[in-house]
Each structure stands twice: as C-alpha cells, then as structure tokens.
Amino acid sequence: MEFDLIVIGAGPGGYTAAIKAAQLGMKTAIIEKKKSLGGTCLNVGCIPSKALLSSSELYHQAKHNFEVHGINAEGLSVDVSTMMKRKDGVIRKMARGIDYLIKKNNIEHFSGTGYIINSSEIEVDQGTQKKRLKTKRILIATGSNVSGLPFLDYDGKTVLSSDHAIALDQAPDSMIVIGGGAIGLELGSVWARLGTKVDVIESLPRVAAIFDEAVTQPLQKLLQKQGIKFHLNTSVESAEKTTAGIKLTASKENNKIELEAEKVLIAVGRKPNTDNLGATEIQIELDERGHIGIDADWQTNIPGIYAIGDVVGGPMLAHKAEQEAIAAVERMAGKAGQVNYNTIPWVIYTSPEVAAVGLTELEAKDKGFEVSTGIFPFQANGRAVAGAHSEGLAKIISNKKTDRVLGVQILSANASELIAEAVLLMEFEGSTEDLARTIHAHPTMSEGLREAAHVTLGEPLHL
Ligand code: NAI
Numbered sequence: 001m002e003f004d005l006i007v008i009g010a011g012p013g014g015y016t017a018a019i020k021a022a023q024l025g026m027k028t029a030i031i032e033k034k035k036s037l038g039g040t041c042l043n044v045g046c047i048p049s050k051a052l053l054s055s056s057e058l059y060h061q062a063k064h065n066f067e068v069h070g071i072n073a074e075g076l077s078v079d080v081s082t083m084m085k086r087k088d089g090v091i092r093k094m095a096r097g098i099d100y101l102i103k104k105n106n107i108e109h110f111s112g113t114g115y116i117i118n119s120s121e122i123e124v125d126q127g128t129q130k131k132r133l134k135t136k137r138i139l140i141a142t143g144s145n146v147s148g149l150p151f152l153d154y155d156g157k158t159v160l161s162s163d164h165a166i167a168l169d170q171a172p173d174s175m176i177v178i179g180g181g182a183i184g185l186e187l188g189s190v191w192a193r194l195g196t197k198v199d200v201i202e203s204l205p206r207v208a209a210i211f212d213e214a215v216t217q218p219l220q221k222l223l224q225k226q227g228i229k230f231h232l233n234t235s236v237e238s239a240e241k242t243t244a245g246i247k248l249t250a251s252k253e254n255n256k257i258e259l260e261a262e263k264v265l266i267a268v269g270r271k272p273n274t275d276n277l278g279a280t281e282i283q284i285e286l287d288e289r290g291h292i293g294i295d296a297d298w299q300t301n302i303p304g305i306y307a308i309g310d311v312v313g314g315p316m317l318a319h320k321a322e323q324e325a326i327a328a329v330e331r332m333a334g335k336a337g338q339v340n341y342n343t344i345p346w347v348i349y350t351s352p353e354v355a356a357v358g359l360t361e362l363e364a365k366d367k368g369f370e371v372s373t374g375i376f377p378f379q380a381n382g383r384a385v386a387g388a389h390s391e392g393l394a395k396i397i398s399n400k401k402t403d404r405v406l407g408v409q410i411l412s413a414n415a416s417e418l419i420a421e422a423v424l425l426m427e428f429e430g431s432t433e434d435l436a437r438t439i440h441a442h443p444t445m446s447e448g449l450r451e452a453a454h455v456t457l458g459e460p461l462h463l
Pocket of ligand 1: 201236
C-alpha cells in the first residue's frame, strides 16, 4: 500500500495538515513518537500553560483584587496538586478530541519514531518492531525543542525547562527565570501569583522585545507590581548548585551580580527538531540556525519532501504552523494555499495580556514608512473601568500617506481576543478610518481599539 502523504509529527501543524490532506482526498498517515497527539502545544506548551495561567489568575484576583468589589476572600488557600490535576485533565480532553478527528478523517496513525529513508519511504520505529511505509509525499512537522545554556544542564528538579515548570507539585520559595520572552513571562507569572519570589534575567534592555516599547514598558511595570523582579541587560555567565538550589553569576552593565534561588527556569528560546529524522542523511538542506530550508510551496530541496511549523524558519507559533499546514497541503493538491506572514498575531498571556500584529513603530520607521500613531489608554474605557481592569492601552501604527494600518499593539485584559479584529483589518488592508467608522458595541473593550484609530487620525473623542 502507498500513501499519498505521510506526516511526521502530530502537533498543531502536523495534525492539521493530515486532516486537510484527508479532506482533500489524499490517503494520509501520521506518525507520532509521543503517546498523546497534539505535540508541544497541547501536551507541554500553549494549553497547559493557559490552564495554569487561568487557575493562578483566579487565585491572584481573589487574593488581591476582590476587595475593591466588596468581596471578602478571607481564608483563601491554594492546592497546587488540584491545579495540576485540572491542567492534566484539560490536556487529556483536548488530546481525545484530536484522536477523534484523526479517526473521523480516516487518517492512519502510526505510533513510533519516523525516519526518512528517501522521498518515498519512511521507517517507523515502534520499539518492538520497525515498519516500512511507502508514500508519494512526506511532510516534516517535527516542531521544536527547548534550547539551553551550555553551563546549565536540565535536571528537572533545580534546573527546569518549560516542560518541568508546568508540572511542579508545589510553589517553590524562589525561582530565577532566564529569558524575559513568552515562556519566561507566562510561567514566571504563574509561579509569582502562587507565591514564588520570581527574578527574571533578560539579556536585552527590555522584556518581550518583539513588541512595541509602548506596551512593553507598562507591561514590565505591571508585572513588577505583581512581585516579579527584572534584571535587564543582564547575561548569566556561570552557575553553581547549592544545598538550597542554585547560585547564578551574571554580568549587568560591567558589574557582576549573584542571584540565588530554589529553582531556575531556562526560557531562552527553542530549536528545531531535525535529529534522528534521516533529514541530514538524505541531505535535506538546513539553514545556519538548523531550520529546514523550504521554497514557496513549503517543499525542501528534495522533491516530494515538505516541511512546516517550528522546524522551518519564522515565528515558533502554533497558529503559524496550522496556517502553513493548510497552505502546504493545498499546494500539494494543486490549489493556491497562502500564508500572509505580515498578519501573524503574537500574544503573551500575562495579566494584562499583550498582543500585537504587524510592525512596531520602530520597525515601520526602519522600513522607511512615514507613520502616524495613536494610543488610547483603557483608563478612559467604560467597560474596562467597570470591570476593574483598566490597565493598559491600544496603539495603532499607520502609514501617514495612505492611512493603511501597519501594526497594532494592545496591552489589556483579553488582548488575545481583541487583536483578532486588528488582524482581520490588516488582512483586508484596512485603514484607521475603516476602523474608526466601524460600529463597536458599547460598552466593550473593543471600543478602545476604535478610539485608538480616532487618536491616530487626530480626532480623539474620549481623550
Ligand atoms: P523567546 O524567544 O520568546 O524569549 C527568549 C528571551 O530570552 C528573549 O527575550 C531573549 O532576549 C532572552 N535570552 C536569550 N538568551 C538569553 C540569556 N543567555 N540570558 C538572558 N536572556 C536571554 O523564547 P521562549 O520564551 O523560550 O519561547 C520559545 C518559543 O515558544 C518562542 O518562539 C515563543 O514565541 C514560543 N512561545 C509562544 C507563546 C505564546 O505565543 N504565547 C508562549 C510560549 C512560547
């Protein structure tokens, strides 16, 4: 038997590709080495972290913010093991959903490690046996794995990766987080809310540096208010285990600092998974950072072998992988699949959340645009004030000549949901005037974005 497509890896990229291929009439198989489908995102990434962020946010709200509403939460306590059980239940529920979709679409699922022999043959190592599968095409969707620091080996007890930090059985007294990006700020927030003293070390001059400074500066201040301490422009140089945990030596603007904690979480980025795949053996070309090289059809240098998601370049985001999956499979089927890389939303699920699409003000200027910008603070938004979550702002960056929106940045409660409107606006190449003239329900947080459009046009109403 020969498959039309075999997908290696069942993360959001891989399983979406398999479903799409089956729906387009291809005889499809998917190979996954882990027991549970869903990849990093479902098993140790996006979903478990959001489960813990939701739980810890409720606790934090009850402890610090209920009082203003007249609610007394005296005697409040937290049981981390119940929190972890709920998180594991969320993963199981969503994994069952993927199993169901794989079966429903008649996709053959092989449990084991896929090794590419050539463009039409894959060997699946299932532990007790090895199976050879024949196929017309292969799609590599093997994702990424945590990168580390050369002088600090993960041990899962004191030196943690994100995989470990979503599975602690109690809140540590103290934790140093190396890296002030998405994982550092999200998991740092989880443990800080649960009572851990968190120190974030970031080598750059600001946290979440892919976002506009207009949102990262207030974000950092708000996280500081929640108890997180930041050490910017700081690079860790060495580490030493102690009886109490770990001692790190770092350099900060020519000074040496020492930090000690019970645990350290390393969150300095991820690297593509290309080991034990057969990719190098059959000379699939990798770029200088180890990502698989692809053309406009997501095809590698070897005809018939394709790659999508974290294993290729670009943002390591589940939604980017999903969109590539659909487009790549559509191209295989002779359709005109596309990914608009200019409108990929970015979100960090801190409290408040930070979300963005398109260019920051600085990036737009660097690209030579003459820009108009407008900022609207949620302090002047009725819904935000009524809900007692009025921190944050919405910022629009537009082309001064054409009024076309180039980028949007939001720091607010539910920014992850609010950004969708900006993504759609940019997908339709909309202008700030389009947004300003679009009716938004009152009172809603989404009015804040509309107000930012008014500000950008120089016609503020509520400022
Ligand atoms: P990241 O790239 O988001 O952040 C890493 C941070 O560590 C950067 O700010 C970087 O400047 C800093 N850094 C690097 N080396 C350092 C060092 N030696 N000392 C101090 N700081 C250092 O990577 P992160 O947070 O590990 O996340 C990995 C990937 O997963 C990212 O691509 C991210 O987009 C994705 N992710 C996305 C999430 C989301 O969309 N909400 C959540 C979690 C992860």
